[in-house]
Amino acid sequence: MAAIVVDALSKSYRVRAPDAHRTVTRWLRPVLTREVAAVREVSFKIEPGERVAFIGPNGAGKSTTLKMLTGILEPTSGTATVAGFVPWQQRRLLARRLGIVFGQRSQLWYHLPVRDSFDLLSRIYSIDSRTYAARLAKLSAAFDIGSFLERPVSELSLGQRIRCEIVAALLHAPEILLLDEPTIGLDVTSKSALREHLSEISRSAGTTVLLTSHDTGDIEEICDRVIVIDQGRLLLDEPLEQLRRQFLRSRSIVLVTAEEHPTLVLAGTRVIASEPFRLTLSVDVAATGVDQVVAAAFRTLTVRDLIIEQRPLEDIVKAIYRGESHNRPVQEK
Amino acid sequence: MMATGTAQDLEWRPVAAFVRMGWRRSSSDRASAIGLVLLYWLVLLIFWGLWQATPLAELIETGMTRPAVFRYLVITECIAMAAGYPYRTIEHDIQSGEIAAGMLRPIPYSIAMLADWLGQTCHRLLLLSIAGAAAAIWLTGSVPFAFSVLPLLVLSMLLGCALVLLCQLQIGYATTWMGTAAPVFWIWQKALFVMGGLMIPLTLYPTGLRSVAELLPFAGMLYWPGSIALAQSWTELVWPLGLQMFWLCVLGGLTWCVDDAAARRIALRGI
Numbered sequence: 001m002a003a004i005v006v007d008a009l010s011k012s013y014r015v016r017a018p019d020a021h022r023t024v025t026r027w028l029r030p031v032l033t034r035e036v037a038a039v040r041e042v043s044f045k046i047e048p049g050e051r052v053a054f055i056g057p058n059g060a061g062k063s064t065t066l067k068m069l070t071g072i073l074e075p076t077s078g079t080a081t082v083a084g085f086v087p088w089q090q091r092r093l094l095a096r097r098l099g100i101v102f103g104q105r106s107q108l109w110y111h112l113p114v115r116d117s118f119d120l121l122s123r124i125y126s127i128d129s130r131t132y133a134a135r136l137a138k139l140s141a142a143f144d145i146g147s148f149l150e151r152p153v154s155e156l157s158l159g160q161r162i163r164c165e166i167v168a169a170l171l172h173a174p175e176i177l178l179l180d181e182p183t184i185g186l187d188v189t190s191k192s193a194l195r196e197h198l199s200e201i202s203r204s205a206g207t208t209v210l211l212t213s214h215d216t217g218d219i220e221e222i223c224d225r226v227i228v229i230d231q232g233r234l235l236l237d238e239p240l241e242q243l244r245r246q247f248l249r250s251r252s253i254v255l256v257t258a259e260e261h262p263t264l265v266l267a268g269t270r271v272i273a274s275e276p277f278r279l280t281l282s283v284d285v286a287a288t289g290v291d292q293v294v295a296a297a298f299r300t301l302t303v304r305d306l307i308i309e310q311r312p313l314e315d316i317v318k319a320i321y322r323g324e325s326h327n328r329p330v331q332e333k
Numbered sequence: 334m335m336a337t338g339t340a341q342d343l344e345w346r347p348v349a350a351f352v353r354m355g356w357r358r359s360s361s362d363r364a365s366a367i368g369l370v371l372l373y374w375l376v377l378l379i380f381w382g383l384w385q386a387t388p389l390a391e392l393i394e395t396g397m398t399r400p401a402v403f404r405y406l407v408i409t410e411c412i413a414m415a416a417g418y419p420y421r422t423i424e425h426d427i428q429s430g431e432i433a434a435g436m437l438r439p440i441p442y443s444i445a446m447l448a449d450w451l452g453q454t455c456h457r458l459l460l461l462s463i464a465g466a467a468a469a470i471w472l473t474g475s476v477p478f479a480f481s482v483l484p485l486l487v488l489s490m491l492l493g494c495a496l497v498l499l500c501q502l503q504i505g506y507a508t509t510w511m512g513t514a515a516p517v518f519w520i521w522q523k524a525l526f527v528m529g530g531l532m533i534p535l536t537l538y539p540t541g542l543r544s545v546a547e548l549l550p551f552a553g554m555l556y557w558p559g560s561i562a563l564a565q566s567w568t569e570l571v572w573p574l575g576l577q578m579f580w581l582c583v584l585g586g587l588t589w590c591v592d593d594a595a596a597r598r599i600a601l602r603g604i
Binding site: 014071091092096100119123 | 346347349350351354357358430431433434436437438439440441445599600601602603604
């Protein structure tokens with residue numbers, strides 16, 4: 001059975017029309033409203049153990065979809081099952097199978113020490129004391145939170161709090177983990193450590209992960225599949241590697257040479273930058289193989305150093321948001 | 334892994350944990366506790382002074398004495414101040430969207446909130462009861478109750494607090510419809526003070542108003558626990574406790590319905 005099945009899920013909101021507040025006569029007239037579609041007929045399926053990035057620009061409908069999958073929001077139409085439950089009909093039953101981290105909201109109790117919050121969660125999720133102790137020991141070691149377990153949540157730094165939030169979400173060993181911008185506001189070191197821990201824990205426990213993030217580093221290090229949504233519609237649903245291959249038809253090759261003014265003319269390549277002792281080429285891999293370019297470079301030039309760069313995922317995501325097709329190479333800057 | 338035990342154990346363990354958390358939260362906030370006791374004493378002193386200036390004859394007509402009215406006030410003020418303002422927490426949770434975290438747990442948000450505030454209220458109730466007894470001994474020369482009714486007085490005070498908390502839960506949920514709960518709270522609070530007989534017992538009210546007020550839930554929150562403190566025999570306790578139990582069932586059911594309606598509205602309109 002699939003961990004998450006979403007079928008033609010849609011959500012519309014009624015919002016006040018812009019002129020509803022303009023005059024005093026608003027008290028006498030019915031309030032004008034219009035319907036805004038936040039999510040439009042989104043469908044996808046996630047198998048147990050998959051780690052999927054659910055991305056899109058601001059206002060794309062990511063959080064709305066995530067809220068529907070947790071059951072706190074009811075769709076206008078369509079269906080979904082999460083761990084076999086219909087979320088908005090069986091929210092509390094589903095809660096036992098789901099771990100949720102909202103990077104910008106806390107599920108811990110601010111005034112309590114971290115350990116007391118965890119103790120309370122162990123009661124809420126009916127975890128027996130022996131299992132709880134073992135799980136807390138393992139997770140606090142994995143996420144390195146042992147040193148501040150006795151401190152109130154209100155005294156923790158953002159990085160420490162987010163680590164505690166993730167431990168809190170994993171305490172009841174959920175089958176599915178929903179992460180909404182878990183690394184938002186963290187510094188580079190904290191982000192890296194968090195991604196590493198999350199990736200390791202989810203792989204070892206076989207947890208299904210659905211992650212939303214604007215940080216492509218999160219996606220690259222944690223996920224192996226990407227679903228892109230924009231203006232409420234599903235734009236793309238592909239494995240990360242396939243996405244790279246399809247979108248990334250160009251590579252950058254930087255040649256450091258003994259020649260002061262190196263040149264290399266080859267079909268399928270173009271010069272991006274030419275500096276003394278250095279030549280940067282863009283290679284359309286559909287037209288010319290990278291190996292052919294490298295061989296030609298070694299034949300015609302004295303190569304001292306060679307760098308082959310893949311365009312970062314961030315560029316791919318930007319290209320998808322811009323609406324570029326799969327079959328066009330991502331444009332060089 | 335699920336805990337071993339019966340289904341009932343699984344239901345009550347988290348509720349008990351929330352009550353304990355509430356108690357600990359209130360007991361660890363010493364500054365608020367001291368401020369609350371000082372305010373309570375100040376209110377009692379002011380009203381004691383007020384009763385001194387009241388012509389005694391008017392009280393004697395109703396069978397009341399100054400110390401009796403003061404003892405009544407010790408109980409009603411104790412309940413009113415112990416219950417606190419849980420509606421504000423719910424209002425904040427809805428306005429900020431933090432209610433989502435509460436809704437995503439296996440225990441209903443309103444049960445968790447009620448249990449947490451019941452724990453806090455119990456702690457404050459104990460604290461204020463001791464402070465109230467001390468004030469009563471100092472000013473009137475005796476404790477504010479007959480020892481024979483003490484267990485039922487405690488039960489009645491707890492029931493009174495529970496009724497206040499249930500009402501405030503519903504008031505907090507008004508935020509879902511109105512965007513704020515404050516206007517509803519102010520109206521409800523004034524109605525509680527007047528119709529619940531916060532300052533003077535309903536027995537001193539005009540007959541018509543008294544008959545209506547005695548049947549409303551506000552009386553169960555303040556007046557009936559206060560009147561139990563003045564009772565001299567067990568037979569005087571049956572009716573007040575029966576009414577409180579009745580209103581507990583009614584307000585409990587109403588809170589469940591309001592909680593359900595609010596959750597439904599949130600699910601349809603979002604937070």
